[in-house]
Amino acid sequence: MSDDLRHLSGLPVVIGSGLAGLTTAWALAPHDCVLVTAGELTQAAASMWAQGGIAAALSGDDSTSLHAADTRRAGAQIGDTRTIRRITDAAPDVVRLLADLGVPFDRTTEGVFDLALEGGHSRSRVAHCGDSSGATITSTLAGIVRRMPHVTTLAGFSLRRLLTTDGAISGVELTSPNGESVVLQTNRVVLATGGMGGLWSHTTNPSTALGQGVAVAARVGARIDDLHLVQFHPTALDVPADPNPLLTEALRGAGALLLADGERFVHELQPRDVVAAAVWEQLDAGRRVHLDARAIPSVETRFAGVCASCAAHGLDITRDLLPVRPALHYAMGGVSVDEHARTTVPGLWAVGEVSRTGLHGANRLASNSLLEAVVTARAAAADVRDCSSGGWHPDLLRADPATVVGRSLTVSAHLPRVRQILSRACGVVRDGSTLEDAVDELSTMRSDDAGYVAWLIARSALLHPFSVGAHRRSDDRTAAEKCSAQGVFA
Template identity: 45%
Template sequence: MNAHSPLSFSALGSDRVIVVGAGVAGLATALRLSPRPVTLITASPLGSGTATGWAQGGIAAAMAEDDEAALHAADTEAAGAGLTDPVVAARVAQAGPGLIEWLVGLGAPFDRDAAGVLALGLEAAHSRRRIVRAGGDSTGRVVLDTLLKAAAATPSIEMLVATVRGLSQDEHGAVAGIVCERDGDTVHIAARAVVLATGGIGALYASTTNPRGATGRGLALAARAGAILRDMEFVQFHPTAISVGLDPMPLATEALRGEGARLIDTDGAPVMAGIAGGDLAPRDVVARAIFQARSRGTDVFLDCRGALGARMQSRFPTVAGLCAASGIDPQRQPIPVRPAAHYHMGGIKVDGFGASTVPGLFACGEVASTGLHGANRLASNSLLEAMAFAPWIAEGISSIPAPGPAVFAEPRQQIADEIAPIRQVMETRVGVVREADGLTEALRRLAPAARRGSDAALTGLVVASSALSRIESRGSHWRSDHPDQTPVRHSAVTLADVWRMTEAAAAGIPAGT
């Protein structure tokens, strides 16, 4: 990939597409857009600052003889708690095997058995062994390296390390480029379309497995441009983040429980006893069980002792290394764990081609709400989703008209995010278990910074307001004051809606009135 001086982009042709983000979603999209010229914008050097490289589980794909795409889609729908779009689930599941072959063609060294057949793992809520992995529990890093090498060898992809400050739009509102900052300079870059692949929001929480930069900046960019955001209240908390005082928290992959690890409390009693699915229940169920156990005053541990602990180094080298760094021997000691913000099911509402409700603006990966994950993402469907939508986005971009000339407004004033108070509010008020008073307090505390221009506070505000307006418990969204379910519905908001809800909360008007 070629680097450019800050000002050389402003005169680029109208055929160029800007992709913001260099994780699996951004890289896969850039590759699928070839030979169309692409400028890949990344806020940090390639290979760093992305959650892709931290993904331990793998990629779900129906590759086994006893498996099929329809079964994978059914498992996805079951985990989604009524909000997964069946058409999207079927389409993505059907794409899975071909995407694995695409990665193999790019050189991805997936784990195989002695006969050379792909080694398939089992994770919670999957009815078959279908988790394709690489390097044991290093799939994300291996896939990221594979895509980086492919992108580096693609002449049509150019890279710019910069921070995107806003989206430029033409006189009709179509996105026509970006405004970014590089080395203190403000740069306007025109484009045929912009693809946001900026990842999730986990770093808005004090307990998270995500990189520090995962604060939802892409969501804020889209919201300020007028895009509809959907199902923003659904935040998945990984049940087994390793609780050793680190920030971000290291992750003990769910695949450990697929291989026999069990959750126990301080006394050695099974935490998941009597709960449907046991240790392999969906993530939201396990996360709440651990949260409730900790609320009763007991710590929770992942017990890998015995045969699993003995082969930890070979089967789960990443987890073994994380444990060793913290002085834990999983063969002899259970691993302390707790829930942590891990994945955001909500995002920019997009159609089957990844197009948002704003012309010229597309989204891929965790920042998008495609309809696949519903209220609770099925394990190892995230890398799959990003790679599945990448070629569909390329197809969608080829069919839209070029925007008119961008109306370059002055960049809005940025304020330095005081992230610590935001993280504390999100952790305590918008966490695993929620209720109206806490959510209302979150709105009151986040709104001032959001109005001053804080993207992190704005994103947190959208999550909290959406959670307040969903007066039920569904999937990863659990209201202690409303534990039952109401008729299935998606939430959909614009920035104007969020300000109205915030003003209503400040005036003491109950949500839903």
């Protein structure tokens, strides 16, 4: 370790500067910590791209029980009930906390939170900041963290691997801005590295979202679950752009309609897995699918960010039908954690999208991701502060030894091919034979982190032959026919 970093030895290390990482660093105060970010704070963080907001039961006709029921229903009834209740119960206080920290949530003329309706919700409960909620919330936290003396930020440093001694975390190896290897000795690491949507050809994620947190955790024996459960957002703008611009679900909540060759074909406010499958079915049949937002009152001011994004591609949201397609949006699975955000590896926590908490089940309810980021980050910070040399006993099964594979430190040469394979085999609809071929080909790429995560995803999809939520197997006939019928507009 270079002399100028030696004083950081032994401090907790947070990897990632999206909302989950920033909240963890903020909540660790007054304890010193290190925040590692590959760019500047918030750069390439998916939470900066979130448009909708934070779901919370804040109105008189709502309750945390209803929020919990909607979350479990959207997740195909397989989410963890205790986790769902814990996180949805915390939601109102999370929104109030962020407001107290300076987040300028939209308000009504009476001064209360202006709450939007989104798909899968039985009430209007999404607190928002226009249609750039993620950027506003995350930037507010970043401004606070920059001024906190207990946080040492290592900007331009990227994670290379985790180091362990006798199965427990003992350090992290980083790559410095000049390409040198740097090792920080620590027995406390919090992964806040985000998702893996950049591994698909059509995605709404930053290109850097390649699942590296899953890769480094799995390589040291952390349990990984539900990687086959990835959500496709039904209304990504279908233009030649990588990533695809996102058309927020709040547009449909405000009245935008989905049309296939000019005809409405689905109830737009069903959970995302149902709507995405219905859109895919129309596209697969050779029809053009558009989102019609022309009738939304004051659409150009209510959704200024979306309007600007469309205008950049020659589309006027007030006059044009907007071509859409499903695009990879969010990972429900990831590094398995308990209620304290502990993984199965002593000294390793995971927060935000990189983690698998059980909140989302088989399909994430809209605007629950920023909520999960804040709640899990605060839980991890509290546990890191209180963590002693005592036992590490998360209520989790051990990792499958077949998934623990070593790595090469060479730069990836497989990403374009990985994206092709996953897009073909692990799209909106999957089948066994295509997945078998994908697993076989990706098994030769596992020394590379992107190839390794892709192999874990395809392997997980192959090992789950029945359709549930966002995981739809065309060779599971009964479930496939049922899912297809759900998407039809009646």
